[in-house]
Amino acid sequence: MDVPFAPPPGQAWTSVSPRLARMRRALVAASVIPLAAAALGLASASRLAGLITGIAAVLVLVWAWSAVGRNFRSWGYVERADDLMVTHGAMFKKLTVVPYGRMQLVDVKAGPIERAFGLVNVKLHTAAATTDAQVRGLSPADAGSLRDRLTALGEAHGAGL
Amino acid sequence: MPGSEVSLGHTDGGPPEGTFRLHPLTPIALGGRVLGLLVAITLLGLAERGSSGGPRWPQVIVFGGLAVLVVVHGFITVAVTSYHLMGGELRIDNGLFQKQSKRIRLDRVQSVDVLEPLSARIFGLAEVKVTTAGSERAAVRLRYLALPEARSLRADLLGRSTGAGEGSPEAPERLLVTVPHGRLVGSVLLEMISWRLALLAIGPALAVVGQSNGHRATAGIGIAIFVWFAVLIVHAVWQRLNFLWEFTVTESPDGLRVRHGLLSTSRQTVPPGRIQAILIHQPMSWRPFGWVQVRMNVAGYGRRGSTKRATLIPVVDRDFAERLVGWVLGGVDLDEIPLTRPPRRAAVRAPLWWRAQEAGADDRVFVARHGLLSRTIDIVPHQRTQSLRIAAGPVQRVLGLASLHLDSTPGPVKTRAANRDAGEARSLLDRQVERGRAARRIAVPGGPVPAPQAT
Structure with missing residues (x-):
């Protein structure tokens, strides 16, 4: 575990729903289908071309599969006394601290595919556009209660600009 | 024309309270350059003798018609726009078919500007632009009022926003610096x-x-x-x-005032404590002269098109700039703040300029410098820091480095301690979190010490 991205002492990252990985793997599988179809089509014309495309499809699948896993495991958040700490990113790691008193609004969003997998994103906005604090892939129940807790804490800590 | 029955007059004198309208000359000023061009082409068409010997009627009709349309549109805009001042609130109603009503809580006002674009200045008119926190579009523009009315409205708005009371006269001001x-x-x-x-x-x-x-x-x-x-x-x-042109910064109880412009002039007022972050920048070619410029983040100025508005001083001696910035931030001595550099191995990622990536903090502000040839100092008070971030890309992680970012409202100031040792970055973050928490508890009012004076 990288030092700067470790959870605060005495606490552990709350991880997000494993359905996030499942959804992304489904998307990966769906996007490999055209490649696989191309491999089959080429195989009838030339064995070699079909083989190469087939191997490429498998490699892409394996790499994307594990990348999804790494990205999923990188997500984590901790609700602390005065702020929310969020981390994510496997290659480009990030850790964001948003004081409750600085929150302008809490945004709860889910796209159509995410809804089908029962996933919701919670995003925190401050007066800074560069604040990048969102928790992806929460279950609707977790997202709802997180939003309610954050809103309540935001009101209690409200510090204006 | 629907506007003809509506009174276009605005009230004269007396404290601005109640309902007001825009100045009747507004349509012409709004038309501005376009209108001037259309009228000129129409007149040329009238004056010219074509092959038939008479005026060029098609040209006159098309461009004259367009000019009339522009003016009619302006009149409708004036007729359906009204603004209302009540207690701590400013309300603007407009729209002919789609009615729109905007309310502004004056205690949320981030800055009030009086702008005189050339086309309005000719007629003695001015625009009042009220910026609140939020997007660029959240700004409310009152176009146009008579200049004296605009100035008294600004004074009144600022009076209400800082709690000095309604109908405040213009606060007295003291000159801080003017650019020769x-x-x-x-x-x-x-x-x-x-x-x-x-x-x-x-x-x-x-x-x-x-x-x-x-x-x-x-x-x-x-x-x-x-x-x-x-x-x-x-x-x-x-x-x-x-x-x-004639850039002047003055200090008054209702905030810092910035005045500038040659043909089109503008007067910005930023109430105390509304400056979110500030930077001192020195382009390479200014170094022999010791000049710097000072720019600021103000909530609501936004990123696009407002880089000019974010200018606090376009050019000034470095020494004075540092004193002024220290004063604006409530008595901070920039030279006293100990700065540290990234570790030597950061040279892999930032070959020569890693040496310039200095950062440090005292109990009030976080300071970061960068740039070897052109130099910049970014300063953000702990009290105004919005959120904190550590980020590390693949190269940085191999080197055991990470960068700490301090998020502020959109603007020119982007504060970061780049390429720190990974462990140091985290301890910097933890310390900044602590400082921010302490600063939010005791809000320090801006500028308790006397302002520096330009010599």
Whole structure:
């Protein structure tokens, strides 16, 4: 575990729903289908071309599969006394601290595919556009209660600009 | 015309309370350059003797008609727009078919500007622009009012927003700094000196090549390119000078006031404590003269098109700038703040300039410097830091480095301690979190010490 991205002492990252990985793997599988179809089509014309495309499809699948896993495991958040700490990113790691008193609004969003997998994103906005604090892939129940807790804490800590 | 039954008059004198309307000359000022052009073309059409010997009727009808449309549109805008001042609130109603009503809580006001674009200034009119926290579009523009009315409205709005009360007269002001003409012209010209000037050589190079090969078209294109670049540069210089002319910063109880402009003038007022972050920048070509410029983040100024508005001082001595910034932030001595550098191995990622990436903090502000040739100091008070971030890309992680970012409202100031040792970055973050928490608990009012005076 990288030092700067470790959870605060005495606490552990709350991880997000494993359905996030499942959804992304489904998307990966769906996007490999055209490649696989191309491999089959080429195989009838030339064995070699079909083989190469087939191997490429498998490699892409394996790499994307594990990348999804790494990205999923990188997500984590901790609700602390005065702020929310969020981390994510496997290659480009990030850790964001948003004081409750600085929150302008809490945004709860889910796209159509995410809804089908029962996933919701919670995003925190401050007066800074560069604040990048969102928790992806929460279950609707977790997202709802997180939003309610954050809103309540935001009101209690409200510090204006 | 629907506007004809509506009274276009605005109230004269008395404290501005209740309902007001825009000035009746607004349609012409709003039309501005476009209207002027349309009228000119129409007049030319009338004056010219065509082959038949009479005026050119098609030209007159088309352009005259367009001019009338512009004016009619302006009149409708004036007729359906009204603003209301009540207690701590400003309300603007407008729209003919789609009614729109905007309310502004005056205690949320981040800045009030009085702008006089040339087309309005001719008629003695001015725009009042009220900026609140939020997006650029959250700004409310009252176009146009008579200048005295605009000024008293600004004073009143600021009075209400800072709690001084309704109908406040204009607060007295004290001069902090004014930019002499010679220095402004010199600084703007010097700032133009950059690698982009090399582009100017493209034109003459083409011309020479074309001439020596006897290829006259190439030579012509070369000359055209040169002229085009030269026009662009002259235009850019003119725009900056026109905007920054007679730049004056004064201090008053309702905030810092910035006044500038040659043909179009503008007066910004930023109430105390509304400056979110501030930077002192020194372009390379200014270093022999010891000049710097000061820019700021104010919530609601936004990122696009407002880089000019974010200017606090376009050019000033470095020493004075540091004292002024220290004062604006409530008595901070920038030289007293200990700064640290990234570890030597950061040179892999930032070859020469890693040495310049210094950062440090005291109990009030976080300071970060960067730039070897052009130098910048970014300063953000702990109290105004919005959120904190550590980020590390693949190269940084191999080197055991990470960067700490301090998020502020959109603007020119982007504070970061780049390429720190990974462990140090985290302890910096933890300490900043602690400092922010302490600062939010005890809000320090801005400027308890006397302001520095330019010599």
